[in-house]
Amino acid sequence: MEASEAGVLASACERRRTVRTFDGTPLSPEACELLETLASNDENPYRIPVELRLIDAEKFGATSRVIRGTSWYIVGSLPRCVHAEEAFGYVVERLVLAATAHGLGTAWLAGTIDRPAFEHVVGVDRDENRIMPAAIAVGTPAPRASALERVMRSKLHADERAPWNTLFFQGDLAHPMASPDACDPAISAAFSCVRLAPSAQNLQPWRLVCSDGRIDLFEDRTLPLRSIGDVQLVDMGIAMLHLKAGLARRGVHGTWSFDGPVAGAAGADASATYIATISY
Ligand SMILES: Cc1cc2nc3c(=O)[nH]c(=O)nc-3n(C[C@H](O)[C@H](O)[C@H](O)COP(=O)(O)O)c2cc1C
Incomplete structure (x- = not known):
């Protein structure tokens, strides 16, 4: 990009x-x-x-x-x-x-x-x-x-987003980031772009784990599967675009891969499914 x-x-x-x-x-x-x-x-x-x-x-x-x-x-x-x-x-x-x-x-x-x-x-x-x-x-x-x-908008709390420490993690899903100051400013600016993304029913299923030179994306699916498939995977694709644009705006050019997270990144959270990794 x-x-x-x-x-x-x-x-x-x-x-x-x-x-x-x-x-x-x-x-x-x-x-x-x-x-x-x-x-x-x-x-x-x-x-x-x-x-x-x-x-x-x-x-x-x-x-x-x-x-x-x-x-x-x-x-x-x-x-x-x-x-x-x-x-x-x-x-x-x-x-x-x-x-x-x-x-x-x-x-x-x-x-x-x-x-x-x-x-x-x-x-x-x-x-x-x-x-x-x-x-x-x-x-x-x-x-x-x-x-x-x-x-x-009122029912969906559409102007609100989940707290930072429920969406972004350091090393694995057991270690939430307390605030945007907990990581490199270019990364936290890109995470802010992700946080603002639209999602079905404003459920924000994305969980992002930051470790050395890579960010692993997980889906925390809460909506039941329907005949139209997993709508929250659409949300994940949206989050990937926001992350890519947010990083590239700060001159960080990431490359996508889909070969699994770093060992243990999912931590104890079995409800989160690995989706993709961006390396930079
Ligand atoms: C994949 C997807 C499906 C959505 N489906 C609907 C829908 O069927 N009806 C609707 O009114 N809004 C729908 N929305 C909009 C969300 O409700 C909205 O993004 C969310 O409430 C956050 O509000 P915002 O987009 O204004 O930030 C959808 C959003 C996404 C990303």
Whole structure:
């Protein structure tokens, strides 16, 4: 990732909020072109091809009951395979952050969409070898959130994040980091980007263990598996993108690997599943 792109994405981590209320105006031709260009970039650490496109969902009779004032969505699918969800999260979050940087609002939607209609649009209902982990509403944010959105944000504690010492660890999962001051400033700045990431039901399943020159990522899954798969793996892919951008903004260029954590990094915490490592 280029330093200039990393700077834009990492700053957008700080500005992004889920937007469910849009101003009702159609997307401008420039915004459509931007989103289509962003949707064509499917680079991800797993090299899984991800097909994304921008649609006016109204034309397909596809809606979300929580979204007001836009009918534009980014939809897509990818092969049903190991790491598909993380790859989808990584690719789509890069688009979400770049769209945020251009003043657009976005909402990740895995549950509160008319799933059969969206799955029909991308064809996964006719191809059992592909999945559609989520769709993303996009548009110009309205000046004021709908009453429904305000209630949702309050119930989800959407402006809050779990304490630092429950997400970030030193050496293994038995040793929480007390505060951002407990590690190198470049690493703690990147961890702050991770902490601000969106996640299904704001459950923040990521656990990051820092040791010499590497960070191991674990998933603490709390949502039950459903037919759509492990949505919290999408959250993990999102966290990976935030970590990569946060590090690259500070000139730390990490390399992904997936060959298991350093011995004992999971510690006594059997509920955490190893996902990936970034080395620098
Ligand atoms: C993979 C994923 C799926 C989500 N699914 C939904 C959804 O179905 N409906 C919804 O209203 N919000 C959904 N969200 C948005 C989260 O509720 C939101 O990210 C979280 O509450 C934190 O708020 P914030 O994004 O404003 O920081 C989803 C987010 C992610 C990352």
